[in-house]
Amino acid sequence: MANEAKPCPCHIGDTADYGGLGQEVQLEHINAYVVKPAVASDKAIVVIHDIYGWQLPNTRYMADMLADNGYIEVDSVLRFLTEQCGAKHIGAVGFCWGGVATHYLALQYQQIKAAVSVYGIIRDSDDRYELKVPTLFIFGEKDEIIPLDQVSVLEAKLKEKCTADYQVKIFPGQTHGFVHRKREDMNRTDKPSILEARSDLLNWLNKYI
Template sequence: MANEAKPCPCDIGDRMDYGGLGQEVQIEHIKAYVVKPSSASYKAIIVIQDIFGWQLPNTRYMADMLAASGYIEVDAVLRYLKEQCGAKHIGAVGFCWGGVATHYLALQYPEIKAGVSVYGIVREREDRYDLKTPTLFIFGEKDDVIPLDLVSVLEAKLKEKCTVDYQVKIFLGQTHGFVHRKREDINPSDKPYIQEARTDMLNWLKKYM
């Protein structure tokens, strides 16, 4: 739990006033948020939220944005996507804690066609550079949670050991949470970076799915 001496690193940015276009569902023991595109799709993205969960309006906004680009969107499990949504191509996008989880998925599940880890990085596994999935890593230059020297090590080790496609991109002047926790309308100087990062995310998914 965050406190004044050591605030939660994810408790930054802006909370959106947003309800969402999808619906809440129960998948076995998991509650999830599902949103589908307007036309039929055989592609799906698992969105893994930060510690505030899928109930956070910002996370629902990102899910709806991906669905508008033609992906079935669900914070759930691969089996549900395949059996209930008819997904044949599955990707993963994660923010903060969810970015770490996306990195884990990219290491263990080759059936994940594309991964986007947004300010998240696995630190303790020996095989953390042996990606099985093409993965885009997005970081902010002024992220107090993930220092640039850690990002530099990641990039160098991936270049040395990784056998699938990857990209590490650092956004100048940006902090932890900028992609999904900052509102463009009240952060005009950050808007170009927010939009560029979101476009990069969509382009990466489109390329590999």
């Protein structure tokens, strides 16, 4: 349902010069990035990256931000989180393509206690709206990949079919990728929206996990 005229939207934005605070691990056949908070925690967040993958500095920055707020973070399987990280309360956050995957987790996995889909491409089908867990959807008003009419359809169908808590929030003037692919000091106009969206993301997770 996304705008097919721009098939690879995630090139938008600025790539951060950032190394990361966590470590790379091999989980069976999966490579992943894991970062833990300074204080022991039984909470964890699965971060699902965009098309650029888990090695993108911006994605690592967002993972480190979550860990700094008390969450173990790893973009890998739930079993690793529960068995090796000791996680008892798990949430999911995804960006762009990862937002689609996060939406899917919110529909299928009740082990996930809360989800945040950040400019996740909208796939319209009848089985996409009966969320099992509280889910926050973040969009940019000027996102050429996800037009506002698609967001309106999402809101209307969630209102009709969804019994779990949810929120759809649109940030005025913002484009695809604004939350994690722009530096905070890149543009004074963008910075308040970037910080507000990140705060909303954390507040949603803290509320339900």
